[in-house]
Amino acid sequence: MTTLQTVFAKAKADERAALVGYLPAGFPTKDGAIAAATAMVEAGCDVIEIGLPYSDPLMDGPTIQDAVHRALTNGTRIADVLRTVEGVAKTGAATLVMTYWNPIDRYGAERFARDLAGAGGVGTITPDLTPEESGPWRQASADAGIDTVFLVAPSSTEERIKAVADCCTGFVYAASLMGVTGARDSVSSAAQGLVERTRAHTDLPVCVGLGVGNGRQAAEVAGYADGVIVGSAFIRRLLDAPDEASGLAAVRELGAELAAGVRA
Amino acid sequence: MRQVTATEGTILTAADLAGNGVHGDDPDVHGKFGIFGGRYVPEALIPALDQVAAEYERARNDVAFLREFDHLLRTYAGRPTTLTEVPRFSEQAGGARIILKREDLTHTGAHKINNVLGQALLTKRLGKRRVIAETGAGQHGVATATAAALMGLECVIYMGAVDCERQALNVARMKLLGATVVPVHNGSKTLKDAINEAFRDWVTNVDTTHYLFGTIAGPHPFPEIVRDFARIIGVEARRQMLELTGKLPDAVCAAVGGGSNAIGIFHAFLEDEGVALHGYEAGGRGLETGEHALTLTEGSIGVLHGSRTYVLQDEEGQTIESHSISAGLDYPGVGPEHAWLKDTGRAAYHGITDAEAMEAFALLARTEGIIPAIESSHALAGALKLGRELGPEATILVNLSGRGDKDMGTAMKYFNL
Ligand SMILES: Cc1ncc(COP(=O)(O)O)c(C=O)c1O
Numbered sequence: 047m048t049t050l051q052t053v054f055a056k057a058k059a060d061e062r063a064a065l066v067g068y069l070p071a072g073f074p075t076k077d078g079a080i081a082a083a084t085a086m087v088e089a090g091c092d093v094i095e096i097g098l099p100y101s102d103p104l105m106d107g108p109t110i111q112d113a114v115h116r117a118l119t120n121g122t123r124i125a126d127v128l129r130t131v132e133g134v135a136k137t138g139a140a141t142l143v144m145t146y147w148n149p150i151d152r153y154g155a156e157r158f159a160r161d162l163a164g165a166g167g168v169g170t171i172t173p174d175l176t177p178e179e180s181g182p183w184r185q186a187s188a189d190a191g192i193d194t195v196f197l198v199a200p201s202s203t204e205e206r207i208k209a210v211a212d213c214c215t216g217f218v219y220a221a222s223l224m225g226v227t228g229a230r231d232s233v234s235s236a237a238q239g240l241v242e243r244t245r246a247h248t249d250l251p252v253c254v255g256l257g258v259g260n261g262r263q264a265a266e267v268a269g270y271a272d273g274v275i276v277g278s279a280f281i282r283r284l285l286d287a288p289d290e291a292s293g294l295a296a297v298r299e300l301g302a303e304l305a306a307g308v309r310a
Numbered sequence: 311m312r313q314v315t316a317t318e319g320t321i322l323t324a325a326d327l328a329g330n331g332v333h334g335d336d337p338d339v340h341g342k343f344g345i346f347g348g349r350y351v352p353e354a355l356i357p358a359l360d361q362v363a364a365e366y367e368r369a370r371n372d373v374a375f376l377r378e379f380d381h382l383l384r385t386y387a388g389r390p391t392t393l394t395e396v397p398r399f400s401e402q403a404g405g406a407r408i409i410l411k412r413e414d415l416t417h418t419g420a421h422k423i424n425n426v427l428g429q430a431l432l433t434k435r436l437g438k439r440r441v442i443a444e445t446g447a448g449q450h451g452v453a454t455a456t457a458a459a460l461m462g463l464e465c466v467i468y469m470g471a472v473d474c475e476r477q478a479l480n481v482a483r484m485k486l487l488g489a490t491v492v493p494v495h496n497g498s499k500t501l502k503d504a505i506n507e508a509f510r511d512w513v514t515n516v517d518t519t520h521y522l523f524g525t526i527a528g529p530h531p532f533p534e535i536v537r538d539f540a541r542i543i544g545v546e547a548r549r550q551m552l553e554l555t556g557k558l559p560d561a562v563c564a565a566v567g568g569g570s571n572a573i574g575i576f577h578a579f580l581e582d583e584g585v586a587l588h589g590y591e592a593g594g595r596g597l598e599t600g601e602h603a604l605t606l607t608e609g610s611i612g613v614l615h616g617s618r619t620y621v622l623q624d625e626e627g628q629t630i631e632s633h634s635i636s637a638g639l640d641y642p643g644v645g646p647e648h649a650w651l652k653d654t655g656r657a658a659y660h661g662i663t664d665a666e667a668m669e670a671f672a673l674l675a676r677t678e679g680i681i682p683a684i685e686s687s688h689a690l691a692g693a694l695k696l697g698r699e700l701g702p703e704a705t706i707l708v709n710l711s712g713r714g715d716k717d718m719g720t721a722m723k724y725f726n727l
Contacts, residue, residue, distance in 0.1 A: 101497065101629040102614065104506040105352050105513070111496060124626050147350050148613040152627030174350045174616070178340050199354035201516065206356060224354055225514040 048140045049168055050193055050216035053092045054251040054272055063268035063308040065090055066253055067301065068144060068277030070097030071130040072122025073113040074284050074293065080133035082284060085294045087139040089301025090308075093273070094134050095171060098127050098145035105146075105173050107228030109278040112285065124153055128165040135166030142195065142216075144171040147179075155183050159190035169193030169216050177209040184213060197221050198244055200236035211248035217273060218244055222256045229259030229279045238270045260300075264307030274308050276300075322380040326545050327370050327538045337647075341530020344653065346646035349529040351509075351616045358516045363531040365436050370538065375431065382427045383542065386460070387416050389424075390546045393554055393707075398677035399690075403697025406704040409554070410680075411547045411575060413711050418456050420449040420683060420712030421543060421571040422524060428539030430457035433520040440464040440519040444508045446473055446501035446567065447638030447685060448480025449712055450524030455489035457522075465489040468507045470500035473637045480716050498631040501567075501641045505615050525568025526645030529616030533645050540574030543709065548578045551707060559707040561586040561696055565688040566606065566659065567638045569645035571711035576657060586658070589648060590692035592634030593661030603632035605644040606652050606659040614643040620652070635664040635720060636684035638712075666691040668724055671714065683712035684720060 057064040067086040071079050083094050099117035103110065127143065135141040143162055150158045150172070162170065169192045175183060180196065187194045193216030198207050201224060211218050220241050223234035237254050244252045254267045255275030259282075267274045283300055287293030328336065341347045349359060369375040383389040391412045400408040413421035433441055441463050445451030451467040458465035467484055471493040474481050484491050497503040505528075512521040523532040526540075544562075551559055562579055564572035566589040579585045594602035602608070605620050612621035614629060622630040622642035634640040651657035667684055670691035675681045682690060686709070693708045700706070714721070721727060 100627075102502065102506055104509040104615070107510070115496075118628070148621075148623070149627035152610075152612055152623060152625065173352050174613075176349050176351070176353065176356065179348055179350060197353045199352065201354050201357045203357060206353065210353060221352075221354060224516060226510045 047135070047166060047168070048138055050093065050140050053140045054217065057092060057272070063271060064092040064253070064273040065264070065304055065308045066093040066095060066273050066275040067091035067280055068095040068097060068275065069280060070099050070110070070113050070117050071127040072099055072117030072120045073281070074116065074290070075120060076122060076126050078290060079130050081294060082297050083130070083134045084137050085297045086280060086301050087134070087137040089298045090305025091139060091301060093140045093142065095142045095144040096127060096130050096134060098124065098143055098149055100146045100149055103146065105226055107226040107278065109281050109285070110227050113281045124149065128161055131162065131167045132165040140168045141166065142169045142171055143167055144173070147172055147175045150183065155186040156189070159186040159192055163190040163192050167192060169195060171195040171219055173197050177213045180213050195219050198240060200224055200234070200240050204243065207244055208247040211244060211250065214248070214250055217251040217253050218248060219275070220244055220252050220254050220271070222254050222258070225256065227256055227278055229282065230257035233257055233263045233266055237267065241271050261303035261307035264304045265310035268308040268310065274304065276304055322376045324370050324376065327376070327541060337530060337534055341534070343647045343650035346618050346649040347530055347533055348618050349616060350613045350618070351529045352513060354513050355516065359529055359531065361436065362432070366432060366531060366535050369432055369435055375435070379428055379431055383424065387423045387427060389416070389542065391415050393547065393550045396674070396678045399674055400697065402673060403694045405702035406697030406700055406706055408693055408697060408706050408708060409551070409559070410708050410710040411543060413543060413571065413709060414682065414686070414713035418449070418453045419715060420453065421540060421574060422450045422453040423456070424542055424574065425524065425536045425539040425570060426450070426453040426457045426522065429520070429522045429535065430461050430463065433463060433522065434461060436520055438518055438520045440515065441522045442466045442468065442508050442511050442519055443522045443524055444501060444504040445469050445524060446504070446640055447636065447683070448473065448477040448484065448716060449638060451489070451491070452480050452483045452487070454522050455484040455487035458489060459487045466511065467491050468494055468504040468511070470498070470504050471495050472499040473501065476720060477637055477716055478719060500637070502629065502643070525570040526573050526647060527568045527615055527617055527619065527643050533617065533647055536570050537573045537577060537647060540570050541577050543571070543574035544576060544578030547575055547707060555705055558582050558585050560700060560704045561588055562707045563588045563590065563689045563693045563696065564709040565639060565685045565711060566591050566644060566648060567641050567685060568643070569648045571709050573645060573647055575709040580656065587651070587656060588692055588696060589657055589659040590662045590688040591659060592636060592639035592688060593663040594633040594635070596663055597661065601633035602661065603634045603639050603641060604661045605642060606648060607661050617646050619646040619649045620644055636667065636688065638683070638685040639688060660692060662688040662691045670694060671721070672725065681714035682710055683714050684717045686711045
């Protein structure tokens with residue numbers, strides 16, 4: 047199984063940043079999500095984050111809200127999320143679940159960690175779980191042998207960065223800007239400073255997400271970060287496509303552009 | 311020692327605001343009431359929440375702040391609000407003696423103004439010039455727009471599209487007061503979705519903006535701050551009851567949406583063991599229909615809007631949409647302190663259906679010449695039931711949290727007026 051550790055070690059050996067792609071389970075359809083994530087891997091994504099669709103995505107902008115709404119309308123449940131992880135992990139990409147905390151809380155932390163590991167998942171990203179509340183989840187994840195990734199933000203104090211980084215295994219997620227998810231015209235200038243501040247507190251890889259949407263931006267971020275995270279831009283390609291085949295083609299095209307970017 | 315209170319015409323004390331910790335019920339350093347509360351928010355918001363908490367801690371111990379808040383409560387909001395005894399209404403309650411705390415008589419027409427004035431002052435201390443807020447019934451939005459106009463702050467209100475329609479009058483009031491009202495078309499298009507959208511705005515504009523949260527839910531420190539600013543309701547009512555009846559009431563009743571008016575009147579009575587505390591949630595069309603907002607009575611423990619509390623959710627943690635004829639109670643979460651009061655047994659929570667609330671709404675209008683908010687009518691309906699249970703010896707204090715002007719559209723439809 048490919049772990050986050052092997053992914054980042056390999057990217058480092060290749061002297062490039064890792065490419066991380068995000069897609070919610072169940073979008074555009076249950077099987078379509080597996081197909082699209084597979085296309086992302088084939089185009090060059092090293093890591094895939096499978097989003098767990100949640101009714102109240104208060105950190106997400108319109109694009110991800112739209113995709114998640116469709117996934118929920120499709121009847122996507124946690125079993126589908128796990129099945130998606132299983133399908134994507136088979137491609138050889140390190141596969142994570144990104145989720146708000148309440149679905150795990152309700153499902154049961156130990157049960158979720160165990161089932162995710164069983165599906166071949168390597169960890170989770172939990173954007174609304176703070177270090178103060180993360181103890182039980184970190185324990186459950188450690189017991190199941192999966193990684194825990196948390197976020198730092200441009201507003202984080204040194205003390206908070208340290209507290210968050212200390213809770214992370216696998217990598218630290220640096221949110222590039224103050225805002226919700228969604229591609230932007232330019233990557234926030236706050237991102238580089240945040241990555242540097244984070245490095246002062248951890249030896250883990252630091253990946254940058256929020257607002258990255260094209261090859262040029264990926265190249266820019268790859269200049270200072272260990273990984274580049276792209277979500278809304280992939281979703282946008284699928285939302286704008288007239289049919290599934292052209293959606294997959296568009297995803298491949300973007301994936302290739304980004305993969306070239308992280309190698310530039 | 312409590313020497314001076316708002317109602318005595320001098321200044322509020324720190325003790326009036328928070329009970330000064332004498333109740334031992336302030337949340338812990340992580341904002342927890344027992345297992346409830348805390349912070350489940352993106353890391354980006356933590357510094358802003360810390361800043362609000364630190365500034366509030368300074369403000370509540372600053373005589374100048376207390377004096378200014380007290381001055382606004384008296385000269386702008388119209389405090390103290392009176393008690394009104396309602397004997398003709400009480401006849402339908404088994405003869406129990408029902409007494410109303412008249413928050414409907416405050417400026418803007420609901421208890422929301424108390425919290426809003428406190429937080430607007432806090433906004434200025436934070437050096438921020440823009441406030442955002444969510445609103446369900448529109449009362450919190452109107453109060454926020456009012457305070458923003460008063461203090462020269464820019465104001466944006468998020469309101470579910472469904473609520474914009476059923477509380478159209480309040481949308482117009484907010485606009486007239488200079489606020490921008492943003493209808494939210496996501497999800498159930500009600501209060502919970504307005505809160506999501508307000509959080510999205512806040513994380514984007516947090517440098518310039520204070521999120522003027524309208525109820526005792528949300529991440530720490532909002533449950534504590536909003537409670538403290540609403541606490542004046544119970545501080546006044548407790549003393550007024552002693553003056554009027556010579557004793558404390560047997561029971562205190564309040565409607566529970568997020569829980570601010572209920573905690574506002576409950577809090578000063580928490581240590582009075584002989585005083586039963588009853589909260590009434592929206593039973594909507596009835597439990598069996600699944601269309602209700604019975605968060606405390608039928609929900610389960612989870613996390614919503616940054617706080618661990620009771621939530622209406624399915625077995626995988628997806629929020630279940632609530633329903634109530636009253637926009638202000640149409641919320642699938644509830645403040646963590648109520649979750650804690652429920653689990654400790656200090657307060658009891660019950661459901662009141664749309665039909666029961668509307669009956670109490672009409673009854674108070676006809677018997678006493680007071681048109682209550684539909685939210686408050688849930689507490690009135692609860693008091694009618696409780697009175698019949700307790701009998702004519704009982705004295706029941708009801709928080710009449712707001713007036714019903716905003717609800718005339720709903721009433722016209724409901725009663726074919
Ligand atoms: C008059 C009135 N009462 C009660 C409520 C419910 O809120 P809370 O439970 O926070 O008091 C509202 C909310 O809009 C309201 O306008």
